[in-house]
Amino acid sequence: MAKQKKTPRPKAQTPKGFRDYFGIEVVERAAMLDAIARVYHHYGFDALDSSAVETVEALGKFLPDVDRPNAGVFAWQEDEGDKPGDWLALRYDLTAPLARVYAQHKDDLPTPYRRYAMGPVWRNEKPGPGRFRQFYQCDADTVGAPSVAADAEICAMLADCLETVGIARGDYVVRVNNRKVLNGVLEVMGLDDQGQRDAVLRTIDKFDKVGSDGVRQLLGKGRLDASGAYIDGVGLSDAQAEPVIAFLTSKGAGVAETLANLRAAVGGSAIGAEGVDELEEIAALVAAQGYGTERIDIDPSVVRGLGYYTGPVFEAELTFDILDEKGAKRQFGSVAGGGRYDDLVKRFTGQSVPATGISIGVDRLLAALRAKGQAQVAAPGPVVVTVMDRARMADYQAMVAELRQAGIRAEVYLGNPKNFGNQLKYADKRGSPVAIIEGADEQAAGVVQIKDLVLGAQIAASATLEEWKERPSQFEVPRADMIAKVREILDAHS
Amino acid sequence: MAKQKKTPRPKAQTPKGFRDYFGIEVVERAAMLDAIARVYHHYGFDALDSSAVETVEALGKFLPDVDRPNAGVFAWQEDEGDKPGDWLALRYDLTAPLARVYAQHKDDLPTPYRRYAMGPVWRNEKPGPGRFRQFYQCDADTVGAPSVAADAEICAMLADCLETVGIARGDYVVRVNNRKVLNGVLEVMGLDDQGQRDAVLRTIDKFDKVGSDGVRQLLGKGRLDASGAYIDGVGLSDAQAEPVIAFLTSKGAGVAETLANLRAAVGGSAIGAEGVDELEEIAALVAAQGYGTERIDIDPSVVRGLGYYTGPVFEAELTFDILDEKGAKRQFGSVAGGGRYDDLVKRFTGQSVPATGISIGVDRLLAALRAKGQAQVAAPGPVVVTVMDRARMADYQAMVAELRQAGIRAEVYLGNPKNFGNQLKYADKRGSPVAIIEGADEQAAGVVQIKDLVLGAQIAASATLEEWKERPSQFEVPRADMIAKVREILDAHS
Structure with missing residues (x-):
């Protein structure tokens, strides 16, 4: 018999580029998704939860971020035994699945179809610091509405979402640009060659x-x-390049000035004029709803996604300063983006279906709130009922049940109870505000000891001996008063 | 030049065995997950969101459901260019990732570690009717607590979860069994051969x-x-098989009788006696917290998972009757299961770590509530502001903004407004309770028309001409009274 090789132990590690989220991180994100979903719902959008797995065929390759040209998907082939199976993949965003869903279910869906979706998406790309291969998106799109009123609605909703999650008015701006204006500029430049147009876009x-x-x-x-390194240029003359520069720098002191500059930049181009008209209409629509330019503004310097979208393009930027890793001040930057893309559904049905939407980067938005010190402070841990006598576990669990029924988050210590110090260390690690102690003496006397762990920590950190004596952090109360005393302590710290 | 082949259009289809969830289905599930998370949190459990993707090595092959022996995972190999990459896979449950997370982060986590997790899991198996390859789980586990007090806590929490989501007391029971008792039975039978033991387990x-x-x-x-078909037997004599039958049928009229029957079945086996002691302790602990046997009961006929778990095993069954596809009455059956598994973390660390937990099948639980007619009734759609004059879109959007600011879910019609009938059909498809109309006449008179669509549908369905005249479902009100009138109609229908 051959010598048996011992199977090595598996490594306890997430795959490269993935991470786990614990406690408050999870709760905070869930609360933010919930808050955004409420705004979307309030605007008449309906929830959609499409499958995380799609056929590669249905998914296509439409990654919107042109700065990630090599972004890939996680894909595998179905094993169907006798015949070659379909290639499946994890969705890389929530837009490509929406196109598939709309094409598949359009007879059952209202037109226009307003939907929101939230959940993880996956990108098979090189992970970097703070850059993960699974992250959350939170999208809203309107399919089947050709009017830019739909775009204006999306911009207003995006502003509402940001304020709802805690970004103050003045700390963000939703900037709007339009691909058609750029197309007009390219037309004016006489760039008919698709290769050259693409080079200009890049x-x-x-x-x-x-x-x-x-x-x-x-x-x-x-x-x-x-x-x-020397980067080769597109090879245009300065004169040829000028309309592009004029376009990018056409932001004026107000919307009217910006629009006038844009009209000049697109010259006699029909498509360009249409683009400027659309921007004008969007500006008028959001103004009529009370959104000033400090919230939603026309800004031709927004270029992210211009290569991907077919009409208006939106980007929400946070305008407050944060300190970067090197301690330098910089603006936080983009937390959401979107625009109009009229060709996604066409892949499936052959018919062009107008669609517009946004995607909020929830993880970035949470990071922004943390950077502003506005994220939820860590919620207190549970009240911990300590175990003084292992044989009386039923009594301790009954105490815990009583606390919970009174609406107080509570648990009994379930580790080895032998070392009481470990129980208090555990309560500390859990961030518990209160520990409850009932040993044989207390039981005989019909009382419990209630330790105020928050006050205890404050006293331990700073108090003089006098204060220590004057401000006890441990209280002996009749067993029947346990709930009332715990509630009093919790209220004092909340 | 070769003739260019036209790329065929992609099929707009979910992969086989996957589906999309729309509107109320998504909202209902989110509400249920949220309600369960609150109970878990109240019991002192902390949230964990681990990555959906794990290395195949870390995941192992520990599917708990022995009735799905061929259940597989969706897996693929990382492409790392020059060297063979890791095999990655989608998680098939939330327990295997917990073992990996605990082994990876144990120095930072409290001991015991109580965590809850919820999210989709994926199984690469043959899809069937109502059986999907992506579904939601909602788990709670305690890692590092050897005492059965942890198991009792899990059972109590499971009962609380079921009541919280709307299963009435008496309509469910959490049944508890113990793998150690079965081990005692096998010992009494003298089955030392692992193959024969496995055959008995199966x-x-x-x-x-x-x-x-x-x-x-x-x-x-x-x-x-x-x-x-003839199924070959294990080959035991009737006398040899008898202890197994005695074990399975040992449920008595009360806990005491059941435990006495079990003690008889395990005879002199030490492990068997330990198992019965544990069941006795669990019964005492839940009773002390006020959970009677109509909520949590000792029941040796619970066999699901006995082959997987190492100690106590739990199963929550719904006990009310539903009608199956053939119209026959049957009990709804299991909606949650779990138990103690002390060896999962050992794979990584070499040390046995006690762990116990449950997994709630959220989709099945939702199906049960629907079967009972207890699921949330479809929420009303948004108020729809119709478009009578395309050029006045800014006014209509301002009306919608006003409605939303008053807390009323509302939207403007964004399809082609030319055919007014289509706008009302759209409102109908959206389940809208109210439509608002402001044409040129109304604008000139400073009024709006408000259609009560719910009342309109009722009248259309049943009213006589008299009633029709007496109960108008359309109201003309001054523009300034729009919000008040809409609120009045919404309140009347809620």
């Missing part, structure tokens, strides 16, 4: 990083980037 | 289907099953 996408001078260089001969 | 698992006579035949020579 270049514009770098506007955030390199600014207008950088874009000018990249549209022309090229540019030496920060790493010292 | 046979016991069929008790639900074939009853005690069927089990007796299967433990002996074999049995002709319903399809006419």
